[in-house]
Amino acid sequence: GEEVPLCPRCSLPVGEFAYQGREGKQACVHTECMAQVLTQDAQREEDARIRRENIKKEKNRREYDIGWRVESVPKSAPLAERMGCSPAPQGLCCLVLDDASRTVKVAATSEPSAAVNLEYLLLALKVRKTASREPLFSLDPVDPQNLEKTPQKKVYEPSWLAGTSVGDVMFQADYFLKELALGEYDMPVVGMLSVFDWSEMKDKDKSWAGREWFVVKKAEIRMSEDNALIPHVKMGVEAREQVVTKKGLEDAPVTLPHHPLKKFADAFTRNFDLIAERKSVVFHLRELAKASIMAKYLIDSKARLDPTWYKLADEIVKSTEPEPYPQIPQLWNMRGNSRIKLKEGRLVDMVTGGQSNLQAIYGGVEFGLDRFELAQRHALQGQKPSVPGVQLAQSGRPMFMPQRFQLGQRPEMPQGVDLNLDKFSLSTEERFAGRLPPCSGDADSLEGRTLLGKAFLQSLQQKSFAGVKAEDQSLLLNVYGVPQCDRAEEGDAFIPPDPNLEYITKVRNLVGEEKTLRERRKQRFSDKTFAVTNPGLDFPRSWTPRFQVEMEGRVSHTAPTKFGLKKLEVDEAFQRGLLENVLPSAAPEFNQVTEDGIVFRIYKIGSLEVRTTQEVDGPEAIVVVFSSGAAAWEAKAVESEDALGRERLVKCKVYVEAMEQESQPHLAKDARTGCNFYIVLETEKKNRIVTEALSAGSLSWVQNPHSLEDRNSLAKLLFTVDCKEGVYARDVQQLQRTL
Ligand SMILES: [Zn+2]
Numbered sequence: 001g002e003e004v005p006l007c008p009r010c011s012l013p014v015g016e017f018a019y020q021g022r023e024g025k026q027a028c029v030h031t032e033c034m035a036q037v038l039t040q041d042a043q044r045e046e047d048a049r050i051r052r053e054n055i056k057k058e059k060n061r062r063e064y065d066i067g068w069r070v071e072s073v074p075k076s077a078p079l080a081e082r083m084g085c086s087p088a089p090q091g092l093c094c095l096v097l098d099d100a101s102r103t104v105k106v107a108a109t110s111e112p113s114a115a116v117n118l119e120y121l122l123l124a125l126k127v128r129k130t131a132s133r134e135p136l137f138s139l140d141p142v143d144p145q146n147l148e149k150t151p152q153k154k155v156y157e158p159s160w161l162a163g164t165s166v167g168d169v170m171f172q173a174d175y176f177l178k179e180l181a182l183g184e185y186d187m188p189v190v191g192m193l194s195v196f197d198w199s200e201m202k203d204k205d206k207s208w209a210g211r212e213w214f215v216v217k218k219a220e221i222r223m224s225e226d227n228a229l230i231p232h233v234k235m236g237v238e239a240r241e242q243v244v245t246k247k248g249l250e251d252a253p254v255t256l257p258h259h260p261l262k263k264f265a266d267a268f269t270r271n272f273d274l275i276a277e278r279k280s281v282v283f284h285l286r287e288l289a290k291a292s293i294m295a296k297y298l299i300d301s302k303a304r305l306d307p308t309w310y311k312l313a314d315e316i317v318k319s320t321e322p323e324p325y326p327q328i329p330q331l332w333n334m335r336g337n338s339r340i341k342l343k344e345g346r347l348v349d350m351v352t353g354g355q356s357n358l359q360a361i362y363g364g365v366e367f368g369l370d371r372f373e374l375a376q377r378h379a380l381q382g383q384k385p386s387v388p389g390v391q392l393a394q395s396g397r398p399m400f401m402p403q404r405f406q407l408g409q410r411p412e413m414p415q416g417v418d419l420n421l422d423k424f425s426l427s428t429e430e431r432f433a434g435r436l437p438p439c440s441g442d443a444d445s446l447e448g449r450t451l452l453g454k455a456f457l458q459s460l461q462q463k464s465f466a467g468v469k470a471e472d473q474s475l476l477l478n479v480y481g482v483p484q485c486d487r488a489e490e491g492d493a494f495i496p497p498d499p500n501l502e503y504i505t506k507v508r509n510l511v512g513e514e515k516t517l518r519e520r521r522k523q524r525f526s527d528k529t530f531a532v533t534n535p536g537l538d539f540p541r542s543w544t545p546r547f548q549v550e551m552e553g554r555v556s557h558t559a560p561t562k563f564g565l566k567k568l569e570v571d572e573a574f575q576r577g578l579l580e581n582v583l584p585s586a587a588p589e590f591n592q593v594t595e596d597g598i599v600f601r602i603y604k605i606g607s608l609e610v611r612t613t614q615e616v617d618g619p620e621a622i623v624v625v626f627s628s629g630a631a632a633w634e635a636k637a638v639e640s641e642d643a644l645g646r647e648r649l650v651k652c653k654v655y656v657e658a659m660e661q662e663s664q665p666h667l668a669k670d671a672r673t674g675c676n677f678y679i680v681l682e683t684e685k686k687n688r689i690v691t692e693a694l695s696a697g698s699l700s701w702v703q704n705p706h707s708l709e710d711r712n713s714l715a716k717l718l719f720t721v722d723c724k725e726g727v728y729a730r731d732v733q734q735l736q737r738t739l
Pocket of ligand 1: 030033
């Protein structure tokens with residue numbers, strides 16, 4: 001008969017209506033195939049736009065000195081000597097209080113929680129002394145009337161902090177927070193979402209301006225048995241929305257629980273300590289907070305400080321180069337998204353949008369220590385610890401601090417103390433049932449000679465911490481040995497984690513939550529309902545395609561071979577064969593990486609679907625193998641007439657689908673095109689009947705098959721015919737019998 005044109009995209013015949021393809025004037029392309037073309041175009045354009053913007057952002061970062069560098073952390077040793085601790089300790093420094101004379105001296109320590117960065121401390125003391133406050137930083141729009149275009153200016157309180165090490169860590173930490181909020185980086189904690197992600201899922205079209213602030217949630221000074229002062233801090237991130245008032249833009253705390261800014265801030269706060277252990281810039285911001293708490297305590301408690309300390313601070317500020325870039329360009333991010341709508345076999349709409357209403361995230365660092373009464377320190381008094389504190393000297397092990405990991409639960413630090421601390425008023429003296437063991441020493445002591453960081457990072461690299469319990473080793477590896485962690489760059493200056501039980505318990509719980517999610521992801525991925533077009537909330541948001549095709553008001557969430565997937569039990573030899581001979585030369589259809597570097601892949605090999613995962617430094621491993629079999633519903637001929645037969649027919653649709661010979665042997669095969677036609681009849685009561693030719697020569701008659709949408713989403717609609725008045729389902733059935 002007549003020559004039927006084939007679609008150049010899928011090689012199936014084209015029906016009554018087609019679009020002109022890119023292949024030339026003669027090319028007729030299915031509506032469904034055209035939608036795919038447009039989606040791919042949009043995705044390509046978006047990718048190109050993102051590449052262009054990343055180049056621009058990279059250029060900005062270089063030009064304006066944006067980005068944390070470990071070298072900008074000031075070294076304590078040279079200052080220690082000038083502050084009266086000679087010879088200078090090679091490792092960490094702490095402050096020791098002499099109760100009788102109310103004087104404070106610098107000493108060596110191997111206790112990370114007691115460690116203070118001396119330059120941060122001197123500058124914080126100067127801020128406290130001269131301005132009665134603590135350092136503050138904020139990044140403000142230069143022109144608040146033009147939030148979208150205006151550059152941002154760095155605001156320091158007091159202003160002489162500009163260009164100092166304290167100013168730098170506040171600016172870099174704030175910028176990092178902003179970039180993270182805008183989804184510029186992979187999240188530091190598995191499962192965390194950016195402000196952008198939250199906004200995309202909730203109020204996509206709402207526009208707002210807001211700030212994320214680093215804040216101190218709790219501050220106190222504790223003391224060890226040998227009078228070393230231990231600054232204790234809890235930090236968090238707070239969301240504040242910028243609202244337009246008569247006085248201009250003002251900050252108001254975000255209270256709506258589902259506001260994207262608040263969602264992000266809450267998650268950051270919950271995970272703060274884990275993020276600080278993994279991200280060098282956040283860690284050092286917390287070190288600055290510790291130094292600021294110490295400064296406030298020293299001044300409020302009227303400790304007698306050596307006047308040379310203030311002179312040293314003046315010297316540091318005087319020798320500071322002026323801030324080279326007081327203004328920086330606006331940080332922006334945009335994500336394109338579009339949904340192409342198909343209805344009745346026509347492209348009806350293409351909704352595209354760039355989500356750009358989040359450009360205005362400002363923020364800053366505000367410790368707000370004045371809320372805390374620090375003069376009355378929290379003395380840790382009570383019984384003698386039953387386990388001696390830090391007996392470092394005898395053992396020949398690498399001397400990084402978490403010696404106490406192996407001691408397990410320290411009886412002198414009761415668990416749960418931490419939970420109540422938030423409610424403590426700092427003006428009353430709290431007494432703990434325990435007391436921190438001695439932790440200071442002079443430069444010749446082990447504390448003075450130990451380079452904790454070096455030994456710790458060496459152990460981390462070898463993935464083995466000598467003398468540490470297996471569960472603690474795995475904890476350390478899960479905190480620091482993951483791709484999200486940049487602390488290893490700190491080298492010799494690395495400060496190991498605070499080994500106190502309350503802190504380690506908190507970090508351990510957060511790492512445990514990550515593990516649970518990791519397991520849930522694997523489980524989800526091995527299920528046949530896992531859809532690459534909609535991986536779901538457990539996976540990074542970036543896995544969900546932003547360009548989608550919507551058919552008849554429904555976004556197809558099914559992957560092409562999902563239709564009738566059957567799980568195959570495969571033995572080890574088969575798996576080995578796949579891994580060694582087949583997969584290395586196959587291109588995965590799906591290939592995505594999580595924040596923690598685990599790669600998830602799906603391969604289609606003939607009628608097999610193989611899903612694998614691969615951990616960092618690990619081999620690829622098969623998670624599950626499916627075979628894509630016949631249609632989920634068996635087409636069978638129905639003999640008897642029933643109620644449906646009395647329903648009037650409204651529409652008749654003809655579909656064509658590609659056919660795999662082996663997989664659907666019961667259907668008649670069109671020898672010429674390798675495809676199968678089927679007809680969907682719609683009745684006035686929205687019932688649907690599918691009929692098609694079977695290989696045996698008979699015709700099938702199936703009512704309301706449950707996976708019809710899935711089948712249609714993979715097929716091409718060729719014709720739609722409105723039925724004449726007075727045609728009933730049974731008429732068609734009778735006609736079929738006569739064929
Ligand atoms: Zn096509």
